[in-house]
Amino acid sequence: MAMRVVALAGNPNVGKTTIFNALTGMRQHVGNWPGVTVEKKEGVFEHKGERFLVVDLPGTYSLTAHSVDELVARNFLLNGNPDVVVDVVDATAVLRNLYLTMEIFEMGLKNVIIALNKVDLAEKKGIKIDPVKMSKALGVPVVPLNAKEGAGIEELKEKIWEMAHGMIKTNPVLPRYDPEVEREIEHISKCLAGTELADRYPLRWLAIKLLQRDDEVMKLVLRHLGEEKLKEIMTHIGEAEERYGRAMDLIIAGQKYEFIDGLTHEFMGYGKAKETLTDQLDRILVHPVYGFIAMAFVFYLVFKFVFAFGMPLQGILDDAFGRFGEWVAPHIANETLRGLLVDGVIGGVGSVLSFFPLVFLLFLALSFLEDLGYMARVAVLMEGILRKFGLPGKAIIPLILGLGCNVPAVMATRTLDEEKDRLVAMFVNPFIPCSARLSVISFLVGAFFGGDALVALAIYLLAFAVALLSAKLVSRFVSGEESPFVIELPEFLLPSWKSLLLHSWERSKEFVQKAGTVILVGSIIIWYLSNYPVPMGTGKSYAERLGHLVAPYLNLMGLDWKAGVSLIFGIIAKENVISTYSILYGGLTGDALKKAMMSAMSPLQGFVLAVVTTLYVPCIATIGAVRAESNWKWALAVTVYMITVASLLGILIWHVGTAMGL
């Protein structure tokens, strides 16, 4: 027998993910909803010997056709045939949460359970809710929960089981509107009665959605019943709106809340609300001055945390793979096979896995800030600045993450609400210098400018400026509405460690799977190019020939074929730029290499090389990440765009610099 399906619905910030984790534990899988870049999480739990599949729907405030998230959730509820719908309701904001509940009820779904979360927090805020009366008022079971502590989860499983077995009869309450509105609903229902749509969807839901001018339902009517019918209905709605003097959806929303308000009086009581810690913290955290200071401090701590723990781990893994390669090498007689396995495969897998600790810690820190509720404050702070460049405030998160590694940064763009914002944010992210490029920049600045930090800072500022201006440019070409700026500032809540670890683990696993293949293939190519037909250093390897091939182009910006080889290898990983130079100079490293490069190049050439290395192309893992989060076309567009920008800047700096006599 197929597994029964449980859909998990609810507003954002209500603890839905925590409930999902408490239900399914480690037995979960993260993927994408078909055709869209919305994360789809599924998991399995067992109760009384039966397995249930839990589908975590995107957290939404309503089920309109205005955003991808809402459409995904709505389509699953309508067409995914869930056996049970668990609607998570935040006890501290029942009025607003029940708005979504009413939308679910209006869709004609009967097997609904309300998971009333954060009951303890509500009590602290002086809100008293009687679950029994609430269940009676809503007509469906209500299970009070404190998901963080795991309280109520077993009861929820039991209720799901009972409902799936038809042991619970429900009678979901439907919102009643003013007689005038009800008359309109009735009129449109009559227009649709007896049609094929009426067989597939509840009439009342169709009618209400049409009154709200829902794009998708209007398309449904157009497709199934023709233009005539749609026009007839819409004309009628237009006339009704004329009589009211305002949009129907606004009237319906207002009356829906009025109805919900009436309901809550039956089961909810307000005490005296006290000022909470969150109120006090917010006076600092979203303040236009103190907020930025606090934010700088928080991100500084994140970086400290990630790099202090991540870098040593990365070193250990790198070492381990290096030694493993050395250990394997003598056991393989065939030279080609040995090279392929040791340098290509083991080296490649090693460099993927050595990224794992950094990526994992980054996600851990980010998930912590996200679940804590701090990211919403950051988004509010940055909105004013980033909006000028066509990005929402939330886009600061991937931009800052990029300083560590662009791969998780590109993946973090999925936290942005609008598709358009996601595309723009991931397009410009590779410009942000990651830690690999930091090593190249500091090496070159050390060699040519005596380690002058101001030069390094100039390169960073240039990179950020290029990223922001590119965002402004690209956002003009990506279609999509600007997301309205309204953000909920949730109550601060310490996240559960179990949930955090689970989440970060899933994300980093995904990174290894997605970026891993690309890096592996890249390492094998690099190994081949630098060993065939003869090993590098002779000037006859494919790599060096490629370098000579692009040399005329690089000459335009004052660089030679050596830079060509290094930059080509830098596509695999940016730190390769320096290690390739090292091979080309016969194995010189450190200060000896710096001296050799200095005698061959002027400081201006060194500066151009640093700028070009910073901007010229996303590394192959980042290209893989962009592809995974969007498509090949977009990944290709980013690559071509970056090569163009880096070339233009390289040529400009070289010529202006030469003209100035540098």
Place this chain on the structure above:
Amino acid sequence: MNMIVPLLSLVPGERGVVVDLRGGPNFRSRLYAMGLAPGAVVRVLENYPRGPVIIEVGGTRLALGKGMASRVFVRKL
């Protein structure tokens, strides 16, 4: 006298009842799904001269851009 004014014009501590959302369908549906529907009682917590308007509605806190807050009309309480 009960004046109808944009939410933007309220100072911290003032309250109002939402009477109208003047904007496109996307704007409207986003706001009322988050609790800012006609009839909702709003309290302004902060109204930064160069920054967002922070409000409390239905037990939750929302941050709105200045542009959005100027299109939400309330009857002052």
